[in-house]
Amino acid sequence: MELGKIGATESGGVNRQALTGLDSQARKLVMAWAVTLGAEPRMDAIGNLFLRFPGTNSELAPISTGSHLDTQPGGGMFDGIYGVLAGLEVLEALAASDRRLPCALDLVIWLNEEGSRFSPATMGSGVYAGLLDLEDTLLLTDGDGVVLGDALEMMKSTLGNLEHENSPSIYDAYFEAHIEQGPVLEASHTQIGAVSGIQGLRQYEVIVSGQSAHAGTTPRSRRQDALVSAMSLINDITAAIDDSEDLVRFTVGRFEVHPGSPNTVPSKVIFNIDLRHPDDDRLEEIEKIIVQCTGRVKTCRADLQCLIRSPVTHFDEGLVRLIESAAKALEFSVKTLPSGATHDASSMARLCPTVMIFVPCRDGVSHHESEWAEPEHLWAGACVLADAIEARANETDL
Ligand code: GLV
Ligand code: MN
Ligand code: MN
Numbered sequence: 001m002e003l004g005k006i007g008a009t010e011s012g013g014v015n016r017q018a019l020t021g022l023d024s025q026a027r028k029l030v031m032a033w034a035v036t037l038g039a040e041p042r043m044d045a046i047g048n049l050f051l052r053f054p055g056t057n058s059e060l061a062p063i064s065t066g067s068h069l070d071t072q073p074g075g076g077m078f079d080g081i082y083g084v085l086a087g088l089e090v091l092e093a094l095a096a097s098d099r100r101l102p103c104a105l106d107l108v109i110w111l112n113e114e115g116s117r118f119s120p121a122t123m124g125s126g127v128y129a130g131l132l133d134l135e136d137t138l139l140l141t142d143g144d145g146v147v148l149g150d151a152l153e154m155m156k157s158t159l160g161n162l163e164h165e166n167s168p169s170i171y172d173a174y175f176e177a178h179i180e181q182g183p184v185l186e187a188s189h190t191q192i193g194a195v196s197g198i199q200g201l202r203q204y205e206v207i208v209s210g211q212s213a214h215a216g217t218t219p220r221s222r223r224q225d226a227l228v229s230a231m232s233l234i235n236d237i238t239a240a241i242d243d244s245e246d247l248v249r250f251t252v253g254r255f256e257v258h259p260g261s262p263n264t265v266p267s268k269v270i271f272n273i274d275l276r277h278p279d280d281d282r283l284e285e286i287e288k289i290i291v292q293c294t295g296r297v298k299t300c301r302a303d304l305q306c307l308i309r310s311p312v313t314h315f316d317e318g319l320v321r322l323i324e325s326a327a328k329a330l331e332f333s334v335k336t337l338p339s340g341a342t343h344d345a346s347s348m349a350r351l352c353p354t355v356m357i358f359v360p361c362r363d364g365v366s367h368h369e370s371e372w373a374e375p376e377h378l379w380a381g382a383c384v385l386a387d388a389i390e391a392r393a394n395e396t397d398l
Helices: 021-036 081-096 123-128 134-138 148-159 226-240 280-295 317-329 344-348 375-397
Strands: 040-044 049-053 063-068 105-110 163-165 173-179 192-198 200-209 249-258 268-277 301-310 334-339 354-359
Touching (some): 021 049, 021 081, 021 148, 063 081, 063 344, 063 375, 105 123, 123 134, 134 148, 173 344, 192 344, 192 375, 200 226, 200 280, 226 249, 280 301, 317 375, 334 354, 354 375
Parallel strands (some): 040 163, 063 105, 173 354, 192 334
Antiparallel strands (some): 040 049, 200 301, 249 268
């Protein structure tokens, strides 16, 4: 609730875009809480924040857990934030009981998971896992032309002089708690989701370039209207995708029209496609359709760039079973399910055994200001996270 005040919207949601002053403020607050518990903060070159709680044996590979503090423009209080705070609860429980795990535990706050201000999504973890190039990423700009590297420098100066994390740690495992963002757990009255994996995701940017002209004097036959071309391109793609099973997730969620004047024919349209499916082959087929349709755009020029190509993620089977058994030992109902949303865990799964824990959210609603999760569900997820981390740490110690 305290974090939810930072960037609170009038309708009860949160708008806390990555690398804004609000993002820094939220990070500062969580960092202060973790430091009070005995964690040591470090930050890497892309702005991921690591809060390390020491273990008893520094020879052992650390375990990590975390998520993100940035939100969608009309987002809620829980998406991402819960995973960070559930991890903080684990640190707090350890500190309160004066216990140390054998290995260190890193609470990680990934930079820009949402990708709404600077695209693509899962940026910090993507750079960390080597899926995105650091130098290219630092040069990206937001809708107002702000360069990511400059915004990052500003955040770094706000957070103060933190020790620099030079290269990715070799983690023994990564755990991420998250609200489900879908209806399955709530509908089946299940308290805990043991997440088996994440569907594949591809994000593209399309730039349609035409020519601006006077809206009153230019006959249709003489126009190169970027908006008309962009609309027919989107229609062509959706018509060409056969989706009888209703599994294809095709979204155009950002659409910019330039110069954006009522009496000028649009010269340029920039839009993003977010495409998801549980089968990589199907994603490949649909990408071919998108490429073909883009190549067939008439009158204007259309350029397509793939920003992120994240394959279907399968989480570590042993860790999925560990979540199930930790939940059962605490007498919580548990169900194994895949994730429709993407998460930083998809990047981490390329580096080390990874798993996620889901808790129900009201009506399955997320990326919406009304997003809500019940305290008892959030508590249950944090208990499972703590027990699973402890069990894993003790296994590693053997
Ligand atoms: C993360 O918010 C996603 O895009 O699934
Ligand atoms: Mn999230
Ligand atoms: Mn999200």
